[in-house]
Amino acid sequence: MVANQNPEQIARDRIDEMLCASGWVVQSKNEIDFSVSKGIAVREYQTSVGPADYVLFVDQQPLAIIEAKKESEGHRLTVVEEQSQNYAQADLKYFKSTEGIPFVYESTGTVTRFTDYRDPKSRSRNIFWFHQPETLLEWFRSGNSLRQRLQELPNLDTDGLRPAQIKAINELEKSFKANKPRALIQMATGAGKTYTAATFVYRLLKFAKAKRILFLVDTKNLGEQAEQEFMAYQPKDDNRKFTELYNVQRLTSSYVASDSQVCISTIQRMYSILKGEELTDDAETENPNEQSSWLQKKLSEKDPVPVDYNSKVPIEQFDFIIIDECHRSIYNLWKQVLDYFDAFLIGLTATPDKRTFGFFNENVVSEYTYEESVLDGVNVPYEVYSIETEISQNGGVIESGWYVDRRDKLTRAKRWQQEDEDTEYRRNDLDKAVVNISQIRNIIKEYKRALETTIYPDRKNEDGSYEVPKTLIFAKTDSHADDIIQMVREEFGEGNDFCKKVTYKIDEDPKSVLNRFRNDYHPRIAVTVDMIATGTDVKPLEVLLFMRDVKSANYFEQMKGRGTRTINVDKLQLVSKTARNKNHFVIVDAIGATKSKKTDSRPLERQPSVSMKDLLGAVTMGVKEEDVFLSLANRLIRLDRQITDKEREHVVELSGGKDLKQITRELIEAFDPDKIEALSQTKLAEVPEQDLTPQKKENARAEAQQELAKKASLNFNGKLNEYIDNVRRQHDQIIDHINLDTVTKSEWDTTSVDKAQGLIQDFTAYMETHKDEIKALSIYYNQPYNRRNITFKMIKEIMDQLRMDQPSLAPLNVWQAYQTLGETQSDAPKDELTALVSLIRKVCGIDETLKPFDKTIDENFKQWVFKQNAGQHNRFTPEQMDWLRMIKDHVTSSYHIEMEDLDYTPFDAQGGRGKMYQLFGNEMEQIINELNEVLAA
Structure with a gap:
């Protein structure tokens, strides 16, 4: 770069480099030579409104205009769109055009925006690079633009599609048209996401004339499954299979075939292709929760090398990119892949989180939850059966002097050793640092007993033997899986074929074992670490036995989804002869995986010991308890599959x-927060804004809930109840509870009022007991003025002490207890510390009702701003309000703000302390002190 070069020239030099990289030859207006290249970029070309x-x-045809600006004007590119459009519509020297030039760019060399003026309501968009000459010529000759063709998509043929799939496709196409x-697209596991994708991909290729579509996955396993889906897909308007009509290529190298119309690739491979690197054998992980050495190396780089332009894979290579299971892997390193292409992005997931919503601009075109899929008969509901043992809960002690086996985790080679000191281990050490054979044996033994007596007691063969339902056991590690398999074979008294390991680290072909588990009588039980955790269908599965916990809510949803699939009776009985139908599945929780609030979906069955007749009678007579309504709904869902x-x-x-x-839906909707909120908003619609007090809103919600509950209860009457109970007797059996002395707990998991009350009492007592020992608690109870000084560190201190003393009093558990008692209508905050603050404020009397502290801060902030504006209309400028909101957001996450915090994120990016x-x-310090006090009030 030339020293002291002006900013405009720097930008133009960078634009020249970009144009050359994408296949253009850059020439000055006095040295035009069209013979040297197909695509020529001429600088300062004269138009009727200037150069x-x-x-x-x-090919000598003027197709595009570039308006160049210096880098510092990157944020102003939208302002110059009118200027660049004027050039595009002007007459060019030697060229007369009635329609103008269709393609227009504004660029600083760092930021580039592009508009196709053939689009309806043409709108500029950010692009990574310039398009290649051949692309612009192809677009120009096609006449209509892609976005114009999307406006002309014909109505969807809904034959053979489920309602949720119809809605997803129609709403997605509306999004394209806008x-x-x-x-x-958020769609419950098992609801047919990939089939939905194949349907709209077919429509985009046939009717919108999309050139190429990328289907991105993050594991080889999901890529292979997607390929199988496209191979099996047959459109409704053609007798040929999808792959007979369009070329589908699953990428196994860096070569993208020129005639492929659907490319399936892992995001890792696409990243390596853009980088021009070879992908190592271990890079495409089979398991999304294991990191390959290649990935670990990439993530460990302090500054990951950014993706740069690759002329072999131009930005226009794909018109659409579908990101399967988009709650994973699309952030951080991989986000560059999606930012590179000039394409529509479509996310598919059953379990979105905040990052997912943010990445997709909060444009959720379709939501289809697990609960909705159960109501529609797409999936089956589940029940939870808990098994606890003394050691599972409390760990144990290996005393000094004992002789024990020591085993290598990988080779499993043993040595006999005398312990020279006491070794205490906790529940989290099990199957990692310590393997307790008795603990594994007791869980398996109790599972066998519970199966035969309580969970599925009706599975007797003609010879009197018991047929074990297809069971999937989740193990912690590969070594743990081996221990479980040995114990299952011993306790069930069966051979090798009865129980098999299905992981990526077995000598047998794992896919072959998986196919036998899915389609054959044996194995009855499979043990896996991660292979069948996500994206794998085993429809005959009736039990998931958790012997490992899961920290990720999304991952737990995916694991749980293995059991949700429906299957018709004939196919089920091919592998499970004594099964009558699959109207539910059972999670056997031997590790506490369901106890922590990982998932939004909860078991519908809350009163397993109450008869159907009593549930029907209770609802008919006006009992409006959530446990009763949901338990009855669960029984009716199961009955509907049998009658x-x-x-x-x-x-x-x-x-x-x-x-x-319909009856079941109304029972569930009576306690659906979204339905209650929608009805309460309708009731409040005519109430003036100034009269909308928190109490009125709370009253409206209560009225709405009562109204929905009454509507559901009025469906029932004596004759209907008697008929349902009589029909049920022909199709269902009573669940029997039996407790064994060898385990500490073996029962259906229920959320009872007594348990909830006890949990809240214990939490309140703990806070009272420690209010004089822990500084923050002392302030909450005794020094209301000093609440403004409570910091993140002080709240963390309470949390750490609570975890050490009473881990069962985890804030999310206590919050759920309040929900059970109906003492809060609010869902718990995602952040556990925020939940803790909310609970402390409730138990020490600051708040009358339990509500998330972040909402309290929002309300306090609005009231404060309102008071500030009362004496002086719009006291704060828009820029000042942006700063005040940043301070409010900081207090929401950190509970307090210091002057020094202005020197760090996010304030430093906006100018920091000096800017404020x-x-x-001089009001700066006063405002900070005031907000600390007001927001924490």
Whole structure:
């Protein structure tokens, strides 16, 4: 770079480099030579409104304009769009155009925006690089732009599609027509996400004439499954399979075939292709929760090498990118892959989180939850059976002097050794640092007993032997899986074929074992670490036995999803002869995996010991308890899968026109927060804004909930109840509870009122006991004025002490207890520390009702701003309000703000302490002190 070069020239030099890299030859207006290349970029070409910075010619045809700006004006590129459009619509020297030039860029060489003026309501968009000459010529000759063709998509043929799939496709296509660059489809596991994708991909290729679509996954396993889906897919309007109509290529190298219309690739491979690197054998992980050495190396780089332009894979290579299981892997290092391409992005996931919503611009085109899928009969509900042992809960002690086996984790070679000191181990050390054979044996022994007596007691063969339902056991490690397999074979008294390991580290072909587990009688039980945890269908599965905990809520949802699949009776009985139908599945929790609040979906069964007759009677007589409603809904869902068409007709007749699905939906909606909120908003619609007090809103929600509960209860009457109970007797059995002395707990998991009350009492007592020992608690109870001085560190101190003394009093557990008692309508905050602050404020009397502290801060902030504006209309400028909101957000996450915090993120990026002083002057310190006090009030 030339010293002291002006900013405009620096930008143009960078634009020249970009144009050359993408296949253009850059020439000055006095040295034009169209013979040297197909694509020529001419600088300062004369138009009727002055010289354009660049005019791009392809085969001597002017197709594009570039308006160049210096780098410091990157944020102003949208302001110059009118200027660049004027050049595009002007007459060019030697060229007369009635329609103008269709393609327009504004660029600083660092930031580039592009507009295709053939688009309906043409809108500029950020792009990573310039398009290649051949691309612009192809687009120009095609006549209509892609976005114009999207406006002309024909109506969807809904034959053979489920309602949720129809909604997802229709809403996605509406999003395309509105030219929204990113869209998210949230669809419950088992609801047919990939089939939905194949359907809209077919429509995009056939009707929108999309050139190429990328289907991105993050594991080889998911890539292979996606390929199988496309191979099996047959459109409704053609007798040929998808792969007979369009070329589908699953990338196994860096070569992207020119005639491929659907490319399936792992995101790791696409990253390596853009980087021009070879992908090592271990880079494409089979398991999304294990990191390959290649990935670990990439993530360990202090500053990961950014993706640069690759002319072999131009930005226009794909028109659409579908990101499967997009809750994983699309952030950090991989995000560069998605930012590189000039394409629509479509996310598919069953378990989105905040990052997912943010990445897809909060454009959720379709939401289809697990609960909705159960109501629609797409998935089956689940129940939880808990097994606890003394050692599982409390660990143990190996005393000095004992002789024990020491075993290598990988080779499993043993040595006999006398312990020279006591070794105490906790529950989290099990199957990692310590293996307790008795603990594994007792869980398996108790599982066998519970299966035969309580969970599925009706599975007797003609010879009197018990048929074990297809069971998947989740183990912690590969070594743990081996221990479990040995114990299962011993305790069930079966051979090798009965129980198999299905992981990526077995000598047998894991896919072959998985196919036998899915389609054959043996194995009855499979043990896995991660292979069957996500994206793998085993429809005959009826039990998931958790012998490992899971920290990730999303991952737990995926694991749980293995059991949700429906299967018809004939196919089920091919592998499980004594099974009558699959109307639910069971999670056997031997590790406490379901206790922590990882998942939004909860088991519907809350009262397993209460008879169907009593549940029906209670609802009919006006009992409006959530446990009763949800338990009855669960029984009716299961019954609906068993009864005959004639029995269904009689139900409709006795209920006054509603079938069991409608009745069940209303039972569940009576306690659905979204339905309650929607109805309460309707009730409040005519209330003036100034009269909308928190109490009125709370009252409206209570009224709405009561109204929904009453509507659901009125579906029932004596004749209907008697008929349902009689029909149920023919199709269902009573669940029996038996406790064994060898285990500390073996029962259906229920959330009872007594348990909830006890948990809240214990939490309140703990806070009272320690209020004089822990500084922050002392302030909350005794020094209200000093609440403004409570810091993140002080709250963390309470949390650490609580975890050490009473881990069962985890804030999310206590919050759930309040929900059980109906003492809060609010869901717990995602952040456990925020939940803790909210609970402390409730138990020490600061807040009358339990509500998330972040919402309290929001309300306090609004009231403070309102008071500030009361004496002086719009006291704060928009820029000042942005700063005040940043301070509020900081207090939400850190509970307090110091002057020094202004020197760090996010304030430093906005000018830090100096900028705030510039905006607020001598009031700066007063405002910080005031907000600390007011927000924590």
